[in-house]
Amino acid sequence: MKRRDFLKTGAAGAATVGIVGISPAFGQNASLRISTWVPPTHHMTANTLPTWIAAVDEASGGAIKLSIDPAPIAGPPAQYDLVRDGAADIAYHVAAYTPGPFEVARGVENPFLSPNAEIGSQAVYDWYDRNIGLDAEFSDVKVLTMFVHGPGNIHSTMPINTVEDMAGVKLRVGGGGVRMCEALGGAPVAMPANQAYEAIQKGVADGAMFPWEAIKGFRLGELVNHHLEVPGGLYTTVFAVIMNRAKYDALSDENKQVLEDLGGVAGAKIFGKGWDDADAAGKQVAIDNGATISTLSDEQLAIWRERVAFMNDDWIALANEQGQDGAALLDDLRATIAKYASA
Secondary structure (H helix, E strand, O other): OOOOOOOOOOOOOOOOHHHHOOOOOOOOOEEEEEOOOOOOOOHHHHHHHHHHHHHHHHHOOOOEEEEEOOOOOOOHHHHHHHHHOOOOOEEEEEHHHOOOOOOOHHHHHOOOOOOOHHHHHHHHHHHHHHHOOOOOOOOOOEEEEEEEOOOOEEEEOOOOOOOHHHOOOEEEEOOOOHHHHHHOOOEEEEOOHHHHHHHHHOOOOOEEEEOOHHHHHOOHHHOOOEEEEOOOOOOOOEEEEEEOHHHHHOOOHHHHHHHHHOOHHHHHHHHHHHHHHHHHHHHHHHHHOOOEEEEOOHHHHHHHHHHHHHHHHHHHHHHHHOOOOHHHHHHHHHHHHHHHHOO
8 A cells, every 4th residue: 555654643541450451461571662742741641641651561560661752753743654664662643634544544533423532532443443454544553552532622712602603713723624614614723733822822823623631731721711512522533552563573472462452442441531531631720710611502513513514425435435335434433432432
Protein backbone atom coordinates (compact mmCIF):
# COMPACT_ATOMS: atom_id res chain seq x y z
CA MET A 1 0.00 0.00 0.00
CA LYS A 2 1.37 3.37 -0.98
CA ARG A 3 1.76 5.70 1.94
CA ARG A 4 2.67 9.35 1.92
CA ASP A 5 4.85 10.80 4.61
CA PHE A 6 2.97 12.22 7.51
CA LEU A 7 3.04 12.85 11.24
CA LYS A 8 0.84 12.75 14.38
CA THR A 9 -0.69 12.09 18.08
CA GLY A 10 -2.90 12.60 21.12
CA ALA A 11 -4.76 10.83 24.31
CA ALA A 12 -5.84 9.18 27.85
CA GLY A 13 -6.52 6.45 30.51
CA ALA A 14 -6.56 5.17 34.08
CA ALA A 15 -6.47 1.62 35.44
CA THR A 16 -4.05 -0.76 37.08
CA VAL A 17 -2.79 -4.22 36.28
CA GLY A 18 -5.10 -5.59 38.92
CA ILE A 19 -8.10 -3.95 37.28
CA VAL A 20 -7.46 -5.49 33.88
CA GLY A 21 -6.44 -8.81 35.38
CA ILE A 22 -2.97 -9.13 33.90
CA SER A 23 -0.52 -11.59 35.48
CA PRO A 24 3.14 -10.58 35.58
CA ALA A 25 5.25 -12.05 32.77
CA PHE A 26 8.94 -11.45 33.20
CA GLY A 27 11.15 -11.11 30.12
CA GLN A 28 14.48 -9.56 29.23
CA ASN A 29 14.90 -5.88 30.04
CA ALA A 30 13.76 -3.34 27.45
CA SER A 31 13.88 0.46 27.69
CA LEU A 32 11.47 2.32 25.41
CA ARG A 33 10.85 6.04 24.85
CA ILE A 34 7.39 7.52 24.37
CA SER A 35 7.13 10.68 22.28
CA THR A 36 4.60 13.29 23.33
CA TRP A 37 3.65 16.75 22.10
CA VAL A 38 1.42 18.05 24.90
CA PRO A 39 2.65 20.16 27.84
CA PRO A 40 3.81 18.46 31.07
CA THR A 41 0.60 19.55 32.82
CA HIS A 42 -1.63 17.85 30.26
CA HIS A 43 -3.29 14.69 31.54
CA MET A 44 -1.54 12.53 28.96
CA THR A 45 1.89 13.30 30.37
CA ALA A 46 0.83 13.99 33.95
CA ASN A 47 -1.61 11.13 34.60
CA THR A 48 -2.78 8.89 31.78
CA LEU A 49 0.48 7.73 30.23
CA PRO A 50 2.03 7.30 33.71
CA THR A 51 -0.92 5.07 34.67
CA TRP A 52 -0.39 2.89 31.60
CA ILE A 53 3.38 2.88 32.16
CA ALA A 54 2.89 1.72 35.76
CA ALA A 55 0.62 -1.08 34.59
CA VAL A 56 3.18 -2.23 32.01
CA ASP A 57 5.96 -2.03 34.62
CA GLU A 58 4.01 -4.20 37.05
CA ALA A 59 2.90 -6.73 34.45
CA SER A 60 6.45 -7.12 33.13
CA GLY A 61 7.98 -7.38 36.57
CA GLY A 62 9.98 -4.25 35.80
CA ALA A 63 11.42 -5.69 32.59
CA ILE A 64 9.78 -3.08 30.35
CA LYS A 65 10.89 0.43 31.26
CA LEU A 66 8.83 3.09 29.50
CA SER A 67 9.80 6.76 29.75
CA ILE A 68 8.10 9.86 28.36
CA ASP A 69 10.33 12.27 26.47
CA PRO A 70 10.90 15.35 28.64
CA ALA A 71 10.06 17.69 25.75
CA PRO A 72 8.47 17.28 22.31
CA ILE A 73 10.93 16.34 19.58
CA ALA A 74 8.38 17.17 16.86
CA GLY A 75 4.89 18.61 16.49
CA PRO A 76 1.64 16.64 16.51
CA PRO A 77 1.53 15.79 12.79
CA ALA A 78 5.08 14.38 12.88
CA GLN A 79 4.54 11.64 15.43
CA TYR A 80 3.75 8.83 13.01
CA ASP A 81 6.93 9.42 11.05
CA LEU A 82 8.98 9.58 14.26
CA VAL A 83 7.87 6.08 15.20
CA ARG A 84 7.99 4.63 11.70
CA ASP A 85 11.53 5.90 11.19
CA GLY A 86 12.79 4.92 14.65
CA ALA A 87 13.30 8.42 16.09
CA ALA A 88 10.79 7.46 18.80
CA ASP A 89 9.84 4.01 20.06
CA ILE A 90 6.19 4.72 20.89
CA ALA A 91 3.81 7.62 20.26
CA TYR A 92 0.09 8.35 20.12
CA HIS A 93 -0.94 9.34 16.63
CA VAL A 94 -3.93 11.58 15.78
CA ALA A 95 -5.36 10.20 12.56
CA ALA A 96 -7.16 13.43 11.63
CA TYR A 97 -3.94 15.41 11.45
CA THR A 98 -2.87 13.49 8.35
CA PRO A 99 -5.91 13.30 6.03
CA GLY A 100 -5.74 10.41 3.60
CA PRO A 101 -4.10 7.31 5.04
CA PHE A 102 -6.43 6.50 7.96
CA GLU A 103 -9.89 7.35 6.64
CA VAL A 104 -11.60 4.09 7.60
CA ALA A 105 -10.31 4.28 11.17
CA ARG A 106 -11.75 7.79 11.32
CA GLY A 107 -15.31 6.45 11.07
CA VAL A 108 -15.65 6.92 14.83
CA GLU A 109 -15.15 10.67 14.35
CA ASN A 110 -18.62 10.97 12.82
CA PRO A 111 -21.02 13.13 14.86
CA PHE A 112 -23.12 12.08 17.86
CA LEU A 113 -21.58 8.60 18.16
CA SER A 114 -19.53 8.34 21.35
CA PRO A 115 -21.03 9.02 24.80
CA ASN A 116 -17.65 9.11 26.54
CA ALA A 117 -14.03 8.21 25.96
CA GLU A 118 -13.97 4.91 27.85
CA ILE A 119 -16.87 3.50 25.87
CA GLY A 120 -15.76 4.94 22.54
CA SER A 121 -12.15 3.81 22.97
CA GLN A 122 -12.98 0.18 23.65
CA ALA A 123 -15.51 0.19 20.85
CA VAL A 124 -13.25 1.68 18.18
CA TYR A 125 -10.43 -0.81 18.83
CA ASP A 126 -12.84 -3.77 18.85
CA TRP A 127 -14.64 -2.57 15.73
CA TYR A 128 -11.54 -1.67 13.73
CA ASP A 129 -9.49 -4.75 14.60
CA ARG A 130 -12.42 -7.06 13.91
CA ASN A 131 -13.62 -5.50 10.66
CA ILE A 132 -10.57 -3.89 9.06
CA GLY A 133 -7.42 -5.20 10.74
CA LEU A 134 -4.65 -3.15 12.31
CA ASP A 135 -2.27 -3.52 9.37
CA ALA A 136 -4.71 -2.28 6.74
CA GLU A 137 -3.99 1.42 7.28
CA PHE A 138 -1.08 1.23 9.74
CA SER A 139 1.08 -1.20 7.82
CA ASP A 140 4.50 0.18 8.73
CA VAL A 141 4.11 0.47 12.51
CA LYS A 142 2.86 -1.81 15.28
CA VAL A 143 -0.49 -0.65 16.68
CA LEU A 144 -0.67 -1.41 20.41
CA THR A 145 -4.15 0.02 20.95
CA MET A 146 -6.50 2.79 19.84
CA PHE A 147 -8.57 5.29 21.78
CA VAL A 148 -10.75 8.37 21.41
CA HIS A 149 -11.12 11.51 23.45
CA GLY A 150 -14.37 12.56 25.08
CA PRO A 151 -17.34 14.10 23.25
CA GLY A 152 -16.44 17.24 21.31
CA ASN A 153 -18.29 20.31 22.58
CA ILE A 154 -18.12 24.05 21.82
CA HIS A 155 -16.24 26.41 24.13
CA SER A 156 -16.45 30.08 23.23
CA THR A 157 -16.17 33.70 24.29
CA MET A 158 -19.86 34.26 23.50
CA PRO A 159 -22.98 32.16 24.16
CA ILE A 160 -23.87 29.57 21.53
CA ASN A 161 -27.12 27.66 21.98
CA THR A 162 -28.64 27.51 18.49
CA VAL A 163 -27.46 27.07 14.93
CA GLU A 164 -28.22 30.76 14.41
CA ASP A 165 -25.73 31.61 17.16
CA MET A 166 -23.03 29.84 15.16
CA ALA A 167 -23.19 32.30 12.26
CA GLY A 168 -19.70 33.62 11.55
CA VAL A 169 -18.20 32.39 14.82
CA LYS A 170 -14.50 31.59 14.37
CA LEU A 171 -13.85 28.22 15.98
CA ARG A 172 -10.63 26.26 16.24
CA VAL A 173 -11.23 22.84 14.75
CA GLY A 174 -9.14 19.76 14.14
CA GLY A 175 -8.64 18.13 10.77
CA GLY A 176 -12.13 16.68 10.49
CA GLY A 177 -14.02 19.68 11.83
CA VAL A 178 -13.68 22.16 8.96
CA ARG A 179 -16.70 21.08 6.93
CA MET A 180 -18.77 20.46 10.06
CA CYS A 181 -18.13 23.98 11.31
CA GLU A 182 -18.97 25.43 7.90
CA ALA A 183 -22.21 23.41 7.70
CA LEU A 184 -23.27 24.82 11.06
CA GLY A 185 -22.59 28.36 9.90
CA GLY A 186 -19.29 28.90 11.68
CA ALA A 187 -15.91 29.98 10.35
CA PRO A 188 -13.42 27.13 10.94
CA VAL A 189 -9.86 27.87 12.02
CA ALA A 190 -7.99 24.60 11.46
CA MET A 191 -4.93 23.98 13.64
CA PRO A 192 -3.44 21.41 16.04
CA ALA A 193 -4.82 21.45 19.56
CA ASN A 194 -1.73 22.94 21.15
CA GLN A 195 -2.12 26.14 19.10
CA ALA A 196 -5.67 26.91 20.24
CA TYR A 197 -4.79 28.99 23.30
CA GLU A 198 -2.74 31.50 21.33
CA ALA A 199 -5.36 31.68 18.56
CA ILE A 200 -8.13 32.57 21.01
CA GLN A 201 -5.89 34.89 23.01
CA LYS A 202 -5.03 36.87 19.86
CA GLY A 203 -8.61 36.92 18.53
CA VAL A 204 -7.83 34.66 15.59
CA ALA A 205 -10.52 32.36 16.99
CA ASP A 206 -13.60 33.06 19.13
CA GLY A 207 -13.50 29.64 20.68
CA ALA A 208 -12.90 26.00 19.90
CA MET A 209 -14.43 22.61 19.34
CA PHE A 210 -12.86 20.43 22.02
CA PRO A 211 -13.67 17.86 24.68
CA TRP A 212 -13.93 19.24 28.21
CA GLU A 213 -10.35 18.21 28.93
CA ALA A 214 -8.98 21.18 26.98
CA ILE A 215 -10.39 23.68 29.46
CA LYS A 216 -7.71 22.55 31.89
CA GLY A 217 -5.18 20.71 29.70
CA PHE A 218 -4.72 23.61 27.28
CA ARG A 219 -5.74 26.30 29.81
CA LEU A 220 -8.70 27.45 27.72
CA GLY A 221 -10.63 28.16 30.91
CA GLU A 222 -8.55 31.34 31.13
CA LEU A 223 -10.03 32.58 27.85
CA VAL A 224 -13.56 31.23 27.31
CA ASN A 225 -16.56 31.32 29.62
CA HIS A 226 -19.38 29.81 27.55
CA HIS A 227 -19.64 26.07 27.05
CA LEU A 228 -22.16 24.13 24.96
CA GLU A 229 -22.40 20.39 25.66
CA VAL A 230 -23.56 18.29 22.70
CA PRO A 231 -25.11 14.88 23.52
CA GLY A 232 -22.93 12.17 21.97
CA GLY A 233 -20.42 14.83 20.95
CA LEU A 234 -20.18 16.86 17.78
CA TYR A 235 -17.19 14.66 17.06
CA THR A 236 -14.43 12.68 18.65
CA THR A 237 -10.87 12.02 17.50
CA VAL A 238 -9.24 8.64 17.09
CA PHE A 239 -5.69 8.07 18.30
CA ALA A 240 -3.49 5.06 17.60
CA VAL A 241 -0.84 4.10 20.15
CA ILE A 242 1.90 2.99 17.79
CA MET A 243 5.32 1.37 18.20
CA ASN A 244 8.30 1.07 15.91
CA ARG A 245 8.10 -2.37 14.31
CA ALA A 246 11.79 -3.19 14.66
CA LYS A 247 11.71 -2.29 18.37
CA TYR A 248 8.62 -4.44 18.87
CA ASP A 249 10.08 -7.38 16.96
CA ALA A 250 13.23 -7.21 19.11
CA LEU A 251 11.28 -7.70 22.35
CA SER A 252 11.21 -11.04 24.13
CA ASP A 253 8.04 -13.10 23.71
CA GLU A 254 7.18 -12.38 27.36
CA ASN A 255 7.44 -8.62 26.85
CA LYS A 256 5.47 -8.76 23.62
CA GLN A 257 2.71 -10.54 25.51
CA VAL A 258 2.65 -7.82 28.17
CA LEU A 259 2.14 -5.14 25.51
CA GLU A 260 -0.53 -7.27 23.85
CA ASP A 261 -2.32 -7.74 27.19
CA LEU A 262 -2.13 -4.04 28.06
CA GLY A 263 -2.92 -2.98 24.51
CA GLY A 264 -6.06 -3.89 22.62
CA VAL A 265 -9.39 -3.34 24.35
CA ALA A 266 -7.76 -3.40 27.81
CA GLY A 267 -5.36 -0.62 26.85
CA ALA A 268 -8.15 1.32 25.16
CA LYS A 269 -10.10 1.21 28.42
CA ILE A 270 -7.12 2.59 30.36
CA PHE A 271 -6.60 5.48 27.96
CA GLY A 272 -10.31 6.20 27.65
CA LYS A 273 -10.84 6.22 31.41
CA GLY A 274 -7.94 8.66 31.75
CA TRP A 275 -9.56 10.97 29.23
CA ASP A 276 -12.92 10.84 30.99
CA ASP A 277 -11.22 11.75 34.26
CA ALA A 278 -9.54 14.66 32.50
CA ASP A 279 -12.86 15.76 31.01
CA ALA A 280 -14.37 15.82 34.50
CA ALA A 281 -11.45 17.92 35.75
CA GLY A 282 -11.77 20.32 32.82
CA LYS A 283 -15.49 20.78 33.40
CA GLN A 284 -14.82 21.45 37.08
CA VAL A 285 -12.48 24.29 36.09
CA ALA A 286 -15.33 25.87 34.12
CA ILE A 287 -17.69 25.44 37.07
CA ASP A 288 -15.16 26.94 39.46
CA ASN A 289 -14.73 29.89 37.08
CA GLY A 290 -18.47 30.55 37.15
CA ALA A 291 -18.75 29.89 33.43
CA THR A 292 -22.07 29.40 31.65
CA ILE A 293 -22.67 25.75 30.77
CA SER A 294 -25.61 24.75 28.60
CA THR A 295 -26.73 21.65 26.71
CA LEU A 296 -27.93 21.58 23.13
CA SER A 297 -31.73 21.18 23.22
CA ASP A 298 -33.50 18.24 21.58
CA GLU A 299 -35.01 20.61 19.02
CA GLN A 300 -31.65 22.07 18.11
CA LEU A 301 -30.00 18.65 18.17
CA ALA A 302 -32.36 17.53 15.38
CA ILE A 303 -31.42 20.60 13.33
CA TRP A 304 -27.69 20.09 13.88
CA ARG A 305 -27.99 16.39 12.99
CA GLU A 306 -29.58 17.31 9.68
CA ARG A 307 -26.92 19.92 8.93
CA VAL A 308 -24.03 17.48 9.38
CA ALA A 309 -25.65 14.26 8.12
CA PHE A 310 -23.49 14.53 5.00
CA MET A 311 -20.48 13.53 7.12
CA ASN A 312 -21.87 10.03 7.63
CA ASP A 313 -22.73 9.78 3.92
CA ASP A 314 -19.27 10.94 2.87
CA TRP A 315 -17.53 8.46 5.14
CA ILE A 316 -19.73 5.61 3.86
CA ALA A 317 -18.83 6.53 0.28
CA LEU A 318 -15.14 6.68 1.15
CA ALA A 319 -15.25 3.28 2.85
CA ASN A 320 -17.07 1.86 -0.18
CA GLU A 321 -14.28 3.18 -2.44
CA GLN A 322 -11.82 1.17 -0.37
CA GLY A 323 -13.75 -2.05 -0.92
CA GLN A 324 -15.72 -1.97 2.32
CA ASP A 325 -19.46 -1.93 2.94
CA GLY A 326 -19.54 1.50 4.51
CA ALA A 327 -23.15 1.46 5.66
CA ALA A 328 -22.74 -1.93 7.31
CA LEU A 329 -19.48 -0.82 8.94
CA LEU A 330 -21.14 2.28 10.42
CA ASP A 331 -24.05 0.19 11.68
CA ASP A 332 -21.61 -2.22 13.28
CA LEU A 333 -19.73 0.67 14.90
CA ARG A 334 -22.96 1.98 16.42
CA ALA A 335 -23.79 -1.52 17.67
CA THR A 336 -20.28 -1.95 19.12
CA ILE A 337 -20.53 1.37 20.97
CA ALA A 338 -23.94 0.31 22.33
CA LYS A 339 -22.41 -2.98 23.50
CA TYR A 340 -19.74 -1.27 25.57
CA ALA A 341 -22.22 1.36 26.78
CA SER A 342 -24.39 -1.40 28.26
CA ALA A 343 -21.51 -3.43 29.71
